[in-house]
Amino acid sequence: MAPRQQPGSQQRHQSGRSLALVLGMGMALCLCAFTAHAAGPMAILSWGDKGEALRATVNEAFINFRTGPGRGYPIFYIAERGEVVEVLKQRTDWIKVRNVKDIEGWVHVDEMVLTNDQNDQPLTVDRANRESYSNRKWEMGTLLGDFGGSSTITAYGGYHLTRNVSLEGALSETFGDFSNGRAATLSIVHQPFPTWRVSPFLTIGGGVRETNPRSTLVTVEDRVDDTLNAGAGIRAYLGRRFIVRLQYKNYTVLTDRDDDEEVNEWKIGLSTFF
Amino acid sequence: MENRLKHLLLGGVLAVGLAYIPAGQTADETVVQVIEPELERREIKTAKIDKENFEIGGFVGIIAIEDFDSSSVYGARLAYHLTEDFFVEATYGQATGDLTSFEQLSGGSPLFSDEDRDFTYYDLSVGWNIFPGEIFIANRFAFNSSFYLVAGAGSTEFAGDDWFTITAGAGYRLLLTDWVALHLDVRDNIFDRDSFGEDEQTHNLQFNTGFTFFF
Numbered sequence: 001m002a003p004r005q006q007p008g009s010q011q012r013h014q015s016g017r018s019l020a021l022v023l024g025m026g027m028a029l030c031l032c033a034f035t036a037h038a039a040g041p042m043a044i045l046s047w048g049d050k051g052e053a054l055r056a057t058v059n060e061a062f063i064n065f066r067t068g069p070g071r072g073y074p075i076f077y078i079a080e081r082g083e084v085v086e087v088l089k090q091r092t093d094w095i096k097v098r099n100v101k102d103i104e105g106w107v108h109v110d111e112m113v114l115t116n117d118q119n120d121q122p123l124t125v126d127r128a129n130r131e132s133y134s135n136r137k138w139e140m141g142t143l144l145g146d147f148g149g150s151s152t153i154t155a156y157g158g159y160h161l162t163r164n165v166s167l168e169g170a171l172s173e174t175f176g177d178f179s180n181g182r183a184a185t186l187s188i189v190h191q192p193f194p195t196w197r198v199s200p201f202l203t204i205g206g207g208v209r210e211t212n213p214r215s216t217l218v219t220v221e222d223r224v225d226d227t228l229n230a231g232a233g234i235r236a237y238l239g240r241r242f243i244v245r246l247q248y249k250n251y252t253v254l255t256d257r258d259d260d261e262e263v264n265e266w267k268i269g270l271s272t273f274f
Numbered sequence: 275m276e277n278r279l280k281h282l283l284l285g286g287v288l289a290v291g292l293a294y295i296p297a298g299q300t301a302d303e304t305v306v307q308v309i310e311p312e313l314e315r316r317e318i319k320t321a322k323i324d325k326e327n328f329e330i331g332g333f334v335g336i337i338a339i340e341d342f343d344s345s346s347v348y349g350a351r352l353a354y355h356l357t358e359d360f361f362v363e364a365t366y367g368q369a370t371g372d373l374t375s376f377e378q379l380s381g382g383s384p385l386f387s388d389e390d391r392d393f394t395y396y397d398l399s400v401g402w403n404i405f406p407g408e409i410f411i412a413n414r415f416a417f418n419s420s421f422y423l424v425a426g427a428g429s430t431e432f433a434g435d436d437w438f439t440i441t442a443g444a445g446y447r448l449l450l451t452d453w454v455a456l457h458l459d460v461r462d463n464i465f466d467r468d469s470f471g472e473d474e475q476t477h478n479l480q481f482n483t484g485f486t487f488f489f
Contacts, residue, residue: 068418070358070406089324142398151438175438215434241356
């Protein structure tokens with residue numbers, strides 16, 4: 001039996017890797033942009049520079065130092081009112097601090113807001129809550145669902161131009177009985193009520209779609225088509241950094257044939273924001 | 275007479291009115307701000323604290339590709355920690371399948387080309403730090419650790435096609451410092467494959483280890 005050879009398999013192979021690469025790079029870019037946005041280029045340059053350390057003074061009876069960034073880690077030290085601590089870093093809801101005696105521990109953000117900064121003002125810490133959700137700039141998530149009868153998986157990233165309008169880029173892969181597909185779309189998303197916990201949105205966009213017939217079928221060439229889409233959905237803020245997203249989109253695949261294809265897509269997913 | 279009286283009264287009212295209005299206006303003008311507020315409007319700015327919620331790293335291990343023998347696997351992972359309990363993770367990995375048992379026994383020409391034996395996958399998962407903890411080595415050392423569960427979905431490219439893949443697994447993260455972690459992971463990449471004609475579910479178990487860095 002001869003090795004199976006499919007026309008286009010080389011190309012498909014390449015594109016599989018490149019999609020994964022693009023996915024990874026896209027995420028990395030998103031993250032880089034985020035870190036740059038959050039910390040600023042100066043923060044990277046001033047790594048290890050102890051001169052600009054952020055100091056905070058305990059302004060309540062005491063704050064608890066834990067051995068790790070979690071509620072289960074034991075409290076091993078208590079910093080009392082008036083004690084000065086150096087703020088080192090933040091991981092999720094925990095802030096690592098060091099006192100004058102070089103004792104290092106993790107303090108919860110709810111306790112850190114009870115300290116004063118250098119200007120004797122309450123320290124403002126980035127906490128994931130409803131307010132930061134409403135003012136979010138970046139949104140990222142994954143969606144799973146059904147694209148015209150095929151399973152589909154999507155990764156997307158969005159940037160909020162205003163509270164109402166955001167620009168979203170998405171990469172999808174679909175898995176059908178007869179063909180697989182990959183798609184990239186760019187959309188504009190409008191949410192009329194950005195402050196609602198459960199907030200509807202409308203979306204319109206366009207992109208490209210690559211369809212690869214299954215290798216076990218009679219060989220048919222891969223094809224690339226442009227697509228247009230319009231849809232609607234709901235974002236629900238669960239709390240902390242979690243958003244659940246449900247959406248419907250109607251795609252028009254602009255094929256070379258006489259008729260364009262129309263495909264309905266339903267997806268649900270989990271997103272986060274910065 | 276009556277007319278003159280009216281005239282007088284109206285004139286008087288008008289005069290009083292006119293006299294009153296300018297008086298009111300001057301009173302307004304002469305209000306002096308006695309106390310100058312020395313308050314500066316406070317600009318609320320979130321303190322610039324270095325956030326380390328991302329975790330990036332690589333791994334190597336062994337994967338048992340169903341029907342295609344075991345082989346080495348290597349890849350990269352990127353995670354974002356949402357809370358102390360949950361994280362999301364993107365993983366990319368690759369391995370190469372060996373000959374199937376049939377191919378080895380029959381001694382004939384192989385059923386699949388070398389290129390079709392390349393096993394590449396990615397997945398997007400959610401992880402749950404179910405058992406966070408701390409381990410102790412001798413008297414001096416204490417390291418934070420976490421046992422976590424992950425589940426997700428993705429795609430595997432193998433035997434000439436892409437397959438929708440469900441991943442599930444568990445792992446152990448040992449934080450050597452605040453930002454360097456050692457991982458030990460077990461994953462199952464599950465997908466339905468019809469390369470041999472019939473649709474069959476395949477389990478591709480892997481065991482891997484690697485380092486990650488928080489940033």
